[in-house]
Amino acid sequence: MRKYGCSEEELFSFLSSVKGRDLGYNKVLSSMCTLPHPVAVKAHNLFIESNLGDPGLFSGSMSLENLLVERLGTLMHHPAAGGYGTSGGTESNLQALRIAKSLKKTSSPNIVVPASAHFSFDKACDILSLEMRTVPYDEGYRMDSGQIEDKIDKNTICLVGIAGTTEYGVVDPISHLSDLAEERDIYLHVDAAFGGLVLPFIENSPVFDFRLPGVSSISIDPHKMGLSTIPSGCLLVKDENMFRELGVDTPYLTVNREYTLHGTRCGAAVAAAVSVIEYLGTEGFSSIISECMANTQRLISGMERLGYPLVVQPDVNVAAFECEINLPGWVISRTRAGHMRIVPMPHVTRDIIETFLTEIGEANV
Numbered sequence: 001m002r003k004y005g006c007s008e009e010e011l012f013s014f015l016s017s018v019k020g021r022d023l024g025y026n027k028v029l030s031s032m033c034t035l036p037h038p039v040a041v042k043a044h045n046l047f048i049e050s051n052l053g054d055p056g057l058f059s060g061s062m063s064l065e066n067l068l069v070e071r072l073g074t075l076m077h078h079p080a081a082g083g084y085g086t087s088g089g090t091e092s093n094l095q096a097l098r099i100a101k102s103l104k105k106t107s108s109p110n111i112v113v114p115a116s117a118h119f120s121f122d123k124a125c126d127i128l129s130l131e132m133r134t135v136p137y138d139e140g141y142r143m144d145s146g147q148i149e150d151k152i153d154k155n156t157i158c159l160v161g162i163a164g165t166t167e168y169g170v171v172d173p174i175s176h177l178s179d180l181a182e183e184r185d186i187y188l189h190v191d192a193a194f195g196g197l198v199l200p201f202i203e204n205s206p207v208f209d210f211r212l213p214g215v216s217s218i219s220i221d222p223h224k225m226g227l228s229t230i231p232s233g234c235l236l237v238k239d240e241n242m243f244r245e246l247g248v249d250t251p252y253l254t255v256n257r258e259y260t261l262h263g264t265r266c267g268a269a270v271a272a273a274v275s276v277i278e279y280l281g282t283e284g285f286s287s288i289i290s291e292c293m294a295n296t297q298r299l300i301s302g303m304e305r306l307g308y309p310l311v312v313q314p315d316v317n318v319a320a321f322e323c324e325i326n327l328p329g330w331v332i333s334r335t336r337a338g339h340m341r342i343v344p345m346p347h348v349t350r351d352i353i354e355t356f357l358t359e360i361g362e363a364n365v
């Protein structure tokens with residue numbers, strides 16, 4: 001640390017030059033995050049000092065968190081769902097597995113996940129000492145229904161399905177998982193970190209939420225398609241009492257029990273998340289999602305015309321292609337199987353897609 005602080009001018013000229021090295025989102029085609037909505041930024045700034053880790057001090061912020069849970073619970077067809085604002089899908093998934101582990105005590109617990117599971121499950125299994133059993137893909141890159149039961153045994157504490165996979169944008173056979181969860185009395189966690197704020201706004205999309213009776217909990221990330229500021233995730237549970245499994249005594253706070261993972265928590269991002277929801281409403285979300293889906297379809301038809309086949313028709317705005325090209329200047333990722341993966345987020349406008357298609361078409365010849 002320097003002995004005497006620098007001037008504000010020096011500081012901010014340093015910060016601006018460093019920020020210039022961040023890519024921004026302009027030519028980023030692989031991120032599940034995007035530019036936050038202006039109302040999210042405004043709300044975030046308004047609640048900048050809010051600490052939800054000590055909710056007695058911030059009862060206004062806490063009421064916003066309750067509203068967020070109520071809104072997302074209602075969107076998931078269960079207005080009475082319990083929940084809290086997490087730092088993102090990783091924390092939500094970890095916390096869901098902690099609940100599942102606590103609800104079913106066995107000496108060598110395992111969980112059954114699809115091959116497409118996000119790497120947050122690797123972290124969670126490491127932290128919680130869980131064995132991860134992976135169900136292979138079917139031909140549509142979804143969890144193969146026919147192979148799930150083989151992986152389940154008496155030590156299975158949790159089944160996991162993904163609603164909007166990170167790599168291929170598809171939804172696992174969650175209603176089948178729900179049947180299995182009910183029959184075998186196993187916790188079912190649905191990772192809708194990405195799809196949770198996309199699928200409800202698409203007509204005839206697969207059912208993945210609390211309408212399925214076996215679903216115990218759901219992860220949804222407002223900092224992805226919810227256009228909120230980072231870090232905003234949300235974990236929803238079917239019954240608020242499930243959080244009792246995680247309670248610890250917190251003697252010197254304004255509340256005496258805490259079930260969250262983080263202690264000090266960002267109230268600003270919760271305010272941002274709920275603000276976007278209030279500001280846009282279902283109509284606003286529907287129009288943003290339908291534009292992203294139309295852009296996804298335009299990308300797909302453009303790529304196919306250039307001779308790069310789509311791997312699987314996605315359920316959300318993620319598309320993977322058989323295409324080996326690495327186009328300079330663009331940020332594009334690859335799936336574990338090596339497919340080109342593009343996420344048409346709101347910052348990926350129609351113009352950007354047209355430019356990309358033109359450039360990739362020229363790279364072809």
Ligand SMILES: *Cc1c(COP(=O)(O)O)cnc(C)c1O
Binds near residue numbers: 093118233
């Ligand atoms: C993004 C994502 C995660 C991880 O969320 P973070 O917010 O990055 O912690 C988990 N699961 C799925 C399906 C995701 O898309």
